Amino acid sequence: MRSFAHINARTIDEAIALLRRYRGRAVLNAGGTDLLSALKAECLPRYPEAVINLKTIPDLDYIREDDGSLRIGALARLSGIASSPLVGSNCRVLADAARSVAGPQIRNAATIGGNLCQDVRCWYYRYPHHIGGAIQCARKGSGPCLAVKGDNRYHAIMNGKRCFAVCPSDTAVALAALDARIHVAGPEGDRTIATIDFFSPLANALRPGEIVREIEVPKVRTSAVQTFLKFTVREPIDFAIVSVASVVTREEGVCTDARIALGAVAPGPVRAGKAEEVLKGERIDGEIAARAAEQALAGARPLSRNAYKIEIAKTLVKRGILQ
Numbered sequence: 001m002r003s004f005a006h007i008n009a010r011t012i013d014e015a016i017a018l019l020r021r022y023r024g025r026a027v028l029n030a031g032g033t034d035l036l037s038a039l040k041a042e043c044l045p046r047y048p049e050a051v052i053n054l055k056t057i058p059d060l061d062y063i064r065e066d067d068g069s070l071r072i073g074a075l076a077r078l079s080g081i082a083s084s085p086l087v088g089s090n091c092r093v094l095a096d097a098a099r100s101v102a103g104p105q106i107r108n109a110a111t112i113g114g115n116l117c118q119d120v121r122c123w124y125y126r127y128p129h130h131i132g133g134a135i136q137c138a139r140k141g142s143g144p145c146l147a148v149k150g151d152n153r154y155h156a157i158m159n160g161k162r163c164f165a166v167c168p169s170d171t172a173v174a175l176a177a178l179d180a181r182i183h184v185a186g187p188e189g190d191r192t193i194a195t196i197d198f199f200s201p202l203a204n205a206l207r208p209g210e211i212v213r214e215i216e217v218p219k220v221r222t223s224a225v226q227t228f229l230k231f232t233v234r235e236p237i238d239f240a241i242v243s244v245a246s247v248v249t250r251e252e253g254v255c256t257d258a259r260i261a262l263g264a265v266a267p268g269p270v271r272a273g274k275a276e277e278v279l280k281g282e283r284i285d286g287e288i289a290a291r292a293a294e295q296a297l298a299g300a301r302p303l304s305r306n307a308y309k310i311e312i313a314k315t316l317v318k319r320g321i322l323q
């Protein structure tokens with residue numbers, strides 16, 4: 001690993017001022033479980049001159065209840081979210097998603113802010129510099145996307161454009177199904193971004209100098225059934241090939257509300273709006289679940305080697321609904 005300045009930020013404002021001062025030559029570090037491996041591989045488009053430590057900012061590691069919502073600080077650890085009674089009783093799908101991430105050591109260090117902002121896992125993008133030189137591509141700002149004509153078995157089957165890497169975050173999928181909002185602080189002030197709008201093909205929605213401060217999760221009705229399902233190649237530690245988060249409410253057997261999000265199929269979590277409409281007002285059975293699953297994947301446009309993801313996604317959507 002090459003050397004860099006390491007600066008402990010004491011407040012969010014100080015971290016924002018540092019990002020501003022370094023003008024794109026500094027990166028934020030929270031749990032470090034993603035950033036440090038990218039620094040070791042020297043695969044980032046630009047090696048940072050400074051690493052700004054967010055963990056020294058007090059009061060950003062919290063989970064609290066507030067008038068119909070849970071508020072989760074950006075430095076809340078995934079292990080804390082997975083075991084929190086508040087999250088478990090109000091937004092179980094988020095606890096289950098957090099619990100599905102990696103292993104206990106990583107969950108103990110990784111934060112929700114870092115989980116949302118982690119970099120893509122595309123093997124062209126992550127190719128280490130010390131084995132023949134880092135690979136350039138559209139996401140790094142130079143050249144085409146190598147996955148389009150290359151090995152794209154783990155890449156996007158929906159919404160890819162210029163870059164086809166999928167969003168690796170499991171918590172993002174649960175947060176999308178929960179209609180959560182991401183509160184961001186930056187040099188131009190604070191703003192709020194819907195989870196679904198936080199991701200796009202080449203980068204996330206953060207502007208230069210912005211930092212994720214808090215996640216606001218509306219509480220779910222107690223009668224709703226919340227499910228997080230994840231298909232991986234390797235059990236028990238692996239990124240999703242496909243994941244599905246669903247929050248389905250029934251009254252007297254009839255579906256009154258359905259929220260379904262797909263993960264690892266696109267640059268961000270995808271809400272399956274048409275599938276949700278299929279379910280509303282219907283009694284849930286195998287046939288209606290299968291119809292919803294078809295609709296959820298109707299927009300899929302696979303690359304040369306990843307059409308298999310469509311069937312996995314349909315199966316997970318169906319299972320989630322039937323649970």
Ligand SMILES: Cc1cc2nc3c(=O)[nH]c(=O)nc-3n(C[C@H](O)[C@H](O)[C@H](O)COP(=O)(O)OP(=O)(O)OC[C@H]3O[C@@H](n4cnc5c(N)ncnc54)[C@H](O)[C@@H]3O)c2cc1C
Pocket residue numbers: 027028029030031032033034035036054074100101102103106109110111112113114115116117118119168169170171210211212213237238239240
């Ligand atoms: C072996 C292994 C298995 C894994 N499996 C999974 C998995 O199954 N599912 C999954 O979702 N993830 C998985 N991960 C990824 C892991 O969850 C992430 O590394 C972790 O969540 C990142 O959190 P962090 O706090 O360590 O972030 P860091 O590594 O500190 O930061 C990651 C990125 O986010 C930025 N960042 C951090 N905090 C903020 C903030 N508040 N505002 C703005 N930007 C910020 C940093 O600048 C950096 O670019 C795995 C990782 C490993 C190593």
Ligand code: SF4
Pocket residue numbers: 120122123124125137138139140144145146147148155162163164165
């Ligand atoms: S999918 Fe994205 S990160 Fe991967 S090679 Fe293509 S442009 Fe680069």
